[in-house]
Amino acid sequence: MQKIEQANARAVEIMLSGDPVLVDVVPASVAIPELATGKIILHAGPPITWDRMCGPMQGAIAGIAVFEGWASDLDDAMAKAAAGEFDFQPNHHHNAVGPMTGMTTRSQPVMVVVNRASNNKAYCAINEGLGKVMRFGGNDEGVLKRLAWLRDALAPLMADALKLSGGIALKNMIARGLTMGDEMHQRNVACSGLLLRELSPYMAAVAKDNTLLSESLKFMGSNDQFFLNVGMATGKSIMDPVRNIEHSTVVTAMSRNGTDFGIRVSGLGDQWFTAPVEMPEGLYFPGFTEADANPDMGDSTIVETIGLGGFAMGASPAVAGFVGAGAASDAAVFTKDMAEICCTENPEWTIPGMDYLGVPTGIDIRRVVEVGLAPTINTGIAHKKPGIGQVGAGVVRAPMQCFTDALRAFAAKEGLA
Amino acid sequence: MRVKVIVYSGLNTNAIEGILNKPKVDESAEALFEQQLDVITIGLDGFSADLSAQQVPVTHVDWRPPAQGDPELADLLSKLGS
Numbered sequence: 267m268q269k270i271e272q273a274n275a276r277a278v279e280i281m282l283s284g285d286p287v288l289v290d291v292v293p294a295s296v297a298i299p300e301l302a303t304g305k306i307i308l309h310a311g312p313p314i315t316w317d318r319m320c321g322p323m324q325g326a327i328a329g330i331a332v333f334e335g336w337a338s339d340l341d342d343a344m345a346k347a348a349a350g351e352f353d354f355q356p357n358h359h360h361n362a363v364g365p366m367t368g369m370t371t372r373s374q375p376v377m378v379v380v381n382r383a384s385n386n387k388a389y390c391a392i393n394e395g396l397g398k399v400m401r402f403g404g405n406d407e408g409v410l411k412r413l414a415w416l417r418d419a420l421a422p423l424m425a426d427a428l429k430l431s432g433g434i435a436l437k438n439m440i441a442r443g444l445t446m447g448d449e450m451h452q453r454n455v456a457c458s459g460l461l462l463r464e465l466s467p468y469m470a471a472v473a474k475d476n477t478l479l480s481e482s483l484k485f486m487g488s489n490d491q492f493f494l495n496v497g498m499a500t501g502k503s504i505m506d507p508v509r510n511i512e513h514s515t516v517v518t519a520m521s522r523n524g525t526d527f528g529i530r531v532s533g534l535g536d537q538w539f540t541a542p543v544e545m546p547e548g549l550y551f552p553g554f555t556e557a558d559a560n561p562d563m564g565d566s567t568i569v570e571t572i573g574l575g576g577f578a579m580g581a582s583p584a585v586a587g588f589v590g591a592g593a594a595s596d597a598a599v600f601t602k603d604m605a606e607i608c609c610t611e612n613p614e615w616t617i618p619g620m621d622y623l624g625v626p627t628g629i630d631i632r633r634v635v636e637v638g639l640a641p642t643i644n645t646g647i648a649h650k651k652p653g654i655g656q657v658g659a660g661v662v663r664a665p666m667q668c669f670t671d672a673l674r675a676f677a678a679k680e681g682l683a
Numbered sequence: 684m685r686v687k688v689i690v691y692s693g694l695n696t697n698a699i700e701g702i703l704n705k706p707k708v709d710e711s712a713e714a715l716f717e718q719q720l721d722v723i724t725i726g727l728d729g730f731s732a733d734l735s736a737q738q739v740p741v742t743h744v745d746w747r748p749p750a751q752g753d754p755e756l757a758d759l760l761s762k763l764g765s
Contacts, residue, residue: 267762267764268764270763270764630765632760632763632764635750635756635765636760638750666751670753673756673759673760674759676763677762677763680763682759682762
């Protein structure tokens with residue numbers, strides 16, 4: 267099967283040569299023109315209908331419908347959603363990604379990451395912070411007010427600053443973040459700081475209002491997960507050019523909508539292979555338990571798809587404790603396990619504490635099925651009811667069924683089954 | 684390392700002791716077990732852990748049946764060059 271090896275070599279070559287740069291923040295309807303008309307709501311994960319959506323996903327949809335002026339209140343939004351007035355589509359179908367519920371609608375600002383190696387763009391909304399936020403199903407007045415501030419205040423300031431900067435290169439920033447203890451999914455402390463350090467002089471240069479500047483810098487500086495959404499757009503910009511390589515068994519997307527987990531495989535085009543999503547095992551914030559938790563959710567698994575998150579756990583011993591994955595010394599085991607299911611390692615994204623081992627890169631569905639190890643994902647945990655928000659963080663495995671189904675389909679396409 | 688005995692997954696410590704205590708083994712095998720044993724275990728960690736606990740030198744090989752023992756998937760993997 268030399269043609270598979272050659273195709274996979276091409277896939278990881280494209281991944282490793284990716285050159286993601288954060289260049290702009292624009293309204294989603296500008297980035298994704300299809301959103302300009304109709305009532306399209308982009309969500310995380312593979313396609314799903316309203317009746318199969320989990321509580322936080324429905325809660326976020328109700329909130330974003332009110333935010334866009336498509337409903338008078340949350341009850342009205344729920345009724346209209348159930349009546350089929352909104353068009354639900356995955357972010358992944360529009361070069362976009364979104365964390366947890368992953369709401370993307372026309373007036374929301376999205377960050378634009380350009381992959382200069384392949385000249386493609388990827389989009390992700392601005393991270394809202396922790397606690398009660400829309401990505402975890404939050405939808406009250408405070409959540410919507412924050413979204414409006416992101417749209418009307420922070421986004422234009424960031425856009426002007428990015429234009430003045432000429433763009434912020436992200437590949438080296440992530441490399442530095444790995445050496446500073448980030449794995450870019452549940453820990454983004456270092457990269458959030460590095461981004462703020464690079465962007466803040468330009469924000470100061472373009473700001474016309476010192477109060478707004480101060481509020482913006484405070485918001486960004488106090489959000490340890492600010493970089494998560496940047497990292498996700500980075501992942502999407504790196505993986506989209508890997509799609510549709512004939513004979514390649516490399517995974518190009520992993521994503522979940524709170525009900526289903528889905529993967530896409532390069533040689534199988536844009537077909538989703540789905541299975542029921544799993545429940546994360548993790549630690550809960552005070553006052554919450556596993557009984558409150560919603561199953562796994564979000565497009566953020568795009569960071570694992572490029573070798574970060576659970577795949578880079580060895581770089582981030584602090585995360586192992588935060589997500590309840592064991593002792594700090596166990597972190598390297600996760601990375602070594604993930605190396606077993608990948609084509610290669612990334613020589614530019616290395617882990618000092620593992621003798622500069624490169625992060626595992628290029629998930630091969632053949633290796634996943636053969637070894638019997640499903641990808642490890644670091645994740646936040648949402649409350650299962652709408653409107654409450656994040657209740658913990660943990661680790662979850664991708665369902666093996668996605669990979670066995672994809673393997674059978676791949677073998678059939680190759681005429682081997 | 685000089686290898687004298689390979690213990691495959693499926694043999695546990697009791698089984699090894701059963702071999703060692705078997706009343707009628709041929710002389711060459713008996714001689715083997717009178718020597719210092721260097722053991723390789725394959726599969727479950729518990730095999731090597733049991734032996735280590737008894738101060739038996741052991742090297743563990745991390746191995747799983749391909750495709751978790753599913754013959755159909757193992758056949759497809761073979762055809763796909765994995």
